[in-house]
Amino acid sequence: MPYKGEMELAFPQDEQRNVMIVFGDNMRGKTSILNAMRWAFYGEALGRHSRPIPLQEIVNKDAALVDDWRVEVHVKFDANGHAYDLRRVAERRNMVAKPSRPEDFIRSIHLTRDGSAVSGDQVEAEIGLIAPKQISRFFLFDGELLQEYETLLIEDSQQGQQIKEAIEQVLGVPALTNGRVDIQTILKQAQKRQNSDLKQIAGLEKQAERHAELTGKIDAIDRDLEDLNLRLKKVREERTALDDEVEAAQSVISAKATLDAKVGERKVVIDDCDRKEGERLDLISGAWKDLIDGQLQIRRDQLERRRRELVDSIKKRSALAQKVSDLKQLLDTRECPTCEQELSDERRFQIGQALGKAETDLRSIDDSSSALQDISGQLDALSKIRGINAKDRLRQVEKDLQGYNVRLTQIENDIERLRDEIAGYDTAEIARKRVLLSEKIKEEGRLQGDIQDQNSERKKLVDELAVSQKAIEGLTKDRTQRSTRKVSLCSDLERVFSESIEQLRSKLRKRVEERANDAFKHMTTQKSYRGLAINENYGLQIVDPSGRHVAVRSAGAEQIVALSLIDGLNRTGRAAGPVIMDTPFGRLDLNHRDNILSYLPSVTSQFVLLVHSGEIRKETDLAIIAERIGAVYEIREISSTQSRLERTTL
Numbered sequence: 001m002p003y004k005g006e007m008e009l010a011f012p013q014d015e016q017r018n019v020m021i022v023f024g025d026n027m028r029g030k031t032s033i034l035n036a037m038r039w040a041f042y043g044e045a046l047g048r049h050s051r052p053i054p055l056q057e058i059v060n061k062d063a064a065l066v067d068d069w070r071v072e073v074h075v076k077f078d079a080n081g082h083a084y085d086l087r088r089v090a091e092r093r094n095m096v097a098k099p100s101r102p103e104d105f106i107r108s109i110h111l112t113r114d115g116s117a118v119s120g121d122q123v124e125a126e127i128g129l130i131a132p133k134q135i136s137r138f139f140l141f142d143g144e145l146l147q148e149y150e151t152l153l154i155e156d157s158q159q160g161q162q163i164k165e166a167i168e169q170v171l172g173v174p175a176l177t178n179g180r181v182d183i184q185t186i187l188k189q190a191q192k193r194q195n196s197d198l199k200q201i202a203g204l205e206k207q208a209e210r211h212a213e214l215t216g217k218i219d220a221i222d223r224d225l226e227d228l229n230l231r232l233k234k235v236r237e238e239r240t241a242l243d244d245e246v247e248a249a250q251s252v253i254s255a256k257a258t259l260d261a262k263v264g265e266r267k268v269v270i271d272d273c274d275r276k277e278g279e280r281l282d283l284i285s286g287a288w289k290d291l292i293d294g295q296l297q298i299r300r301d302q303l304e305r306r307r308r309e310l311v312d313s314i315k316k317r318s319a320l321a322q323k324v325s326d327l328k329q330l331l332d333t334r335e336c337p338t339c340e341q342e343l344s345d346e347r348r349f350q351i352g353q354a355l356g357k358a359e360t361d362l363r364s365i366d367d368s369s370s371a372l373q374d375i376s377g378q379l380d381a382l383s384k385i386r387g388i389n390a391k392d393r394l395r396q397v398e399k400d401l402q403g404y405n406v407r408l409t410q411i412e413n414d415i416e417r418l419r420d421e422i423a424g425y426d427t428a429e430i431a432r433k434r435v436l437l438s439e440k441i442k443e444e445g446r447l448q449g450d451i452q453d454q455n456s457e458r459k460k461l462v463d464e465l466a467v468s469q470k471a472i473e474g475l476t477k478d479r480t481q482r483s484t485r486k487v488s489l490c491s492d493l494e495r496v497f498s499e500s501i502e503q504l505r506s507k508l509r510k511r512v513e514e515r516a517n518d519a520f521k522h523m524t525t526q527k528s529y530r531g532l533a534i535n536e537n538y539g540l541q542i543v544d545p546s547g548r549h550v551a552v553r554s555a556g557a558e559q560i561v562a563l564s565l566i567d568g569l570n571r572t573g574r575a576a577g578p579v580i581m582d583t584p585f586g587r588l589d590l591n592h593r594d595n596i597l598s599y600l601p602s603v604t605s606q607f608v609l610l611v612h613s614g615e616i617r618k619e620t621d622l623a624i625i626a627e628r629i630g631a632v633y634e635i636r637e638i639s640s641t642q643s644r645l646e647r648t649t650l
Contacts, residue, residue, distance in 0.1 A: 001032035001045075002643040004060040009033070009645065011578070011606050012630025019601050019628045020608045022645075023618070024635030029643040030610035031142060034582050038140050040073035040088050042133050043107065048244055050137075055090055055102040061641045069099055079130040079577075085112045086127075131577070138570035142582040176504060180497035187490035191215050191465075194483040207471065214465040221458045225451060232447040239440040246437050249430040252422045259418040266411045273404045280397045283390045293387030300382050303375050310372040313365060320362040327355040466491065508572065509534050516540060516568030522599040523560050525591045532564065540565050556588050563596065571603065578606040585615040597625045618650050626650070 012020055024030045035045035035053070045053040059069050069092035077084050087110045096104040111118040111126060118126050131139070195212045330351050335342050343351070469487060513534035520532050520542075529550075530543040540561050542550040550557075570579070579600065585593055593616075601607040609616070616622060622629065629650065636644045 001058055002029040004063045004642050007645045010631060014630050017628055017630035018606045019625055020631040021629060022610045022633045025612055028635045028637055031582050033610060034140050034142055034580055036073050040075045040086055041127055041131060055105050056099045082113050138566055139577060139579045141579060176497055176501045180494060183490055183494045183497055187494060190483055190486040190490050194487050197483045211468055214461055214468060218458060218461050221454050225454050228447055228451050235440055235444050235447060239444055242433055242437040242440060245433055255418050255421045259415060262411050262415050269404055269408045269411060276397055276401050283394050286388045287390040289385055290387040290390050296382055296385055303379050307375045310368040313368050317365040320358055324355060324358045324362055327351055511572050512568045515571045516564040519567040520564035523595045556592055559588055560592060579604040580608040582610040583615060593621060594624045601625060601628050622650060
């Protein structure tokens, strides 16, 4: 997966410091550590919904690029008082250039016990004695398992029934169910022989016919059940595959929406760039004005001073003209306009002198109106040629353009990435798969209903056959028939196995309930709860102080209940051993995390946590188990396709 070259994890050996923490961001290789352990012991790596990952897909991509297709996991461990050394290796076949299927690899497994090699045909059996594959899901534990087991808390859920079957397989019920199947096979053969014998006995023809009819119907139902179970298995596989594809398509739809938004944003940024580019060209084309603005300002100042002088001159000439007019009027009217008294000759003489001087002054001042107009025109023209501060403004425009171009590059990179992400998808295909998924879910439900109906019908026929069998056994002349005695013996044996299965189930459920209850009381923060109660499908209900079931639970409470069930199953299915947990704290508050961290190391020989920073904060969340931590590792990103494990400290 993301690991190239040799990587090593040293599990803590001190039973008082039996906790190991591995920190890693999402997509960096935490689950790959879990899969490495699983592949070493069982030869398979699992993806979503516990589907096997093809062998060619677990090879590191960087290694494959340099034609290195070898995969090896080497585990040293102690179990049952013996020291083991396990190696599993997969190598490309000599005649294969680029492996494209698991068959393109040569696989080998080597196991030594106390230094002596275990023969090849006994390796799998030896591993089965140490760590049976059926219970591996409880000690190689990922977050998806927790979500699966939360469905058990929903009464009569379809997935809950599947998990119940898986739980009973883990706890050893198949040892009895397989025995019952074998007995049923022998019973059918005996019943057929009995029917043949009965036909030879006069007076028992009807019983033989009825017996044959019932056994024939049971055989037909068994064939139908086999067919239905095969179809159900196929539908489940198809539904799971579609579920993954539709879930992946959801991310594609989200990526498409993001892509559309990015395309719109790119257009806005391009428009901004074009606008800024136009502004830059305008500034460059007008930059010459800054070069002559200093000289023009001197000329503008000169013209402004001259204009003020002309304005003053015009005002002065206008005032003198008005004075001449007023003095002339006084001389003509010979009286004062204010008091209306006649002017004396002396006063008229003075006015005449003043008039003469004013007329002389007026003639000495030229009419400057045309000059003022000319200067005003020059000033207007020059005012249009002013500096535009092109240097500073160009610097800001260039800065803005640089920012726009950087943003545009980021957007275009995002667009390219999103287009690659959705390449090959189309909305019509996604819609088709959504409909198919819905139909597969309905078909799965119908098949389960048909199986349940067929099982009910089979039970009725088996009960009728038992009555018929008792009637035949009651006939004196038939009691000594060998086939009848064999049928009677097999029927009794089948009943013994059936009752034993139910007793075992009941005993196991009780044991799981007790241990899950113990785990729940240690991990829950609500200490007033009485505990947990288990139902026939291994679903658990929280019991309040009054003995009532708690109907509504938080997401965190659901996780605690599911985790309690898994711990109960783990301790029921095997002796205490190592547990590796991958991201189990998704929706838990800090108090529940503390309780889990305190409890699980006490019921495991080694407790390994694979977590990311969003679940566990090194500085604070691990304080409660700091003294129990014996090793800390961190997954370092080398590239998008390669990671490295490094030992570190908190």
